[in-house]
Amino acid sequence: MILKLPKKSKDDVVNIVLDTISMKKQALVFVASKISAESTAELIAKSLQSNEELNEISEKILHALPKPTSQCEKLAKCIKQGVAFHHSGLVAEQRELIEDSFRTNLVKIICCTPTLAYGLDLPAFRTVIKTMKRFGNHGMQYIPVLEYQQMAGRSGRPKYDSYGEAIIISNPEDKEYLIENYIQGESENIYSKLAVEPVLRTYVLSLIASNFVSTKENLLEFFKKTFWAYQFEDMGKIEYLLDSVLGLLEGFGFIDIKEEGIFHSADEEISFKATELGQRVAQLYIDPLTADKLIKAMNIADEKETTDFSYLQLISATLELRPLFRTGKKDYEDIQEKFLSEEQNLVDEIPNSYDYEYDDFLNSVKTADVFERWINETDEETLFAKYSVRPGELKAKLNYADWLFYCIEELSKILSLKKVLKESTRLRIRLEYGVKEELLALLAVKHIGRMRARTLYTNGIKTLNDLRKADLAKLEKLIGKQTALKVKSQFEGKEEKTELNLNDY
DNA sequence: GGACGGTGAAACTTCAGGTTGCCTC
């Protein structure tokens, strides 16, 4: 089908999008990077009128964080014209606002990275794919057919339209290739991910810990029925892989293996049972390799002088936290310096600077550095401007960090590592709120978070007692009338005991 | 004559994403 478009702009995407809007329809524009999502949205917004109905949503988006960042401002401005960008750098609340207002047909166009390619049911009539290439391990590469199909499948959802259109933007010379491979081509085969090492380790341990399997025969029997075995066929190789996982888990002290029966005979039966530690690791649902890494480092940390950074770097070096924040050209020297200044405090293994792992290690230092700045109350805008970490990406990483610190707490209880337990508990709270140690007391009060606690503290209200004694008028001035009342009420009557005996920091 | 500022071209950098645990106003 030939699409005739008025050439209102030099840019093809803008023309398609304007045409879509003139049909009273909506479109999703898929692009290859976050920056591109933003600039494309801004470019489209220039060609559109602002709509007053969107002011409220724009305001909400602007104030999704305690203090608007430049990203918030950019998005809020685009939204007024009915255009949004959508990627992992946005905070969940902003993403939901965009999705909801797209559903109610207020936002007409969303420029997005593949965040929106999977699972969402949105009323897009058109999907526009700005480029079919994306940066990969070997330079720019064509995306998988499956991914193209996912993106194309976002348009013309049954609930909203009887059909949809997917439009690929390309150079004339690539046209043949794209039609042949994507539109007429077949999608790639799907392969089982069960054999991926972290997955295999986690599942074998959890099968044993939950007593689902207790002998090697059971275990083989179980895996024989999986899609992995069906696809892989070679049971000998599978048995070999499982054996090595079992050996690893035993070495970690997460399972006990018993061999019974006539020695070296075919009747020999191998049975296993999870240890107490193994049980807990399975419940915590982390990669056993990570658990082992944490435990080893925790034992070191319990014995020596540690800093916040010791722990922050440790969790940043786990598989769970990947992909890490990357050390760019801009901050390479700072990160290197940070590493040298904290080197003696680290509890993680340090690779040689000529090892191939070294880059990754530096990234763990960068990630830990960002965490450390966060708990020292650096605001989101600074983290973005100086370290290229967007609010949404930070939130996502903090969520994993919280989980890992929870694991450290639980494991240190079992291992009776009191020092580690105490330090990790505090760090976990500081990460959650993004505050310095001195604000912890005030955070025990409801309706007091990062910003308000800091305001109170700098104005001389530093403890719960200060807060209790504080003059209501002064409080109102600092944190607003409503909040001040809510805070004060927590010090009255019976609420006092239940709410405020939490922490005596 | 020198400092400053604006401009544009060249050089340089960087580049998607998500599930698991637990709890709670």
Place this chain on the structure above:
DNA sequence: GAAGTTTCACCGTCC
């Protein structure tokens, strides 16, 4: 590979 960002040379203006 493409696009955003930084750097730098060049030129004009002002003091």
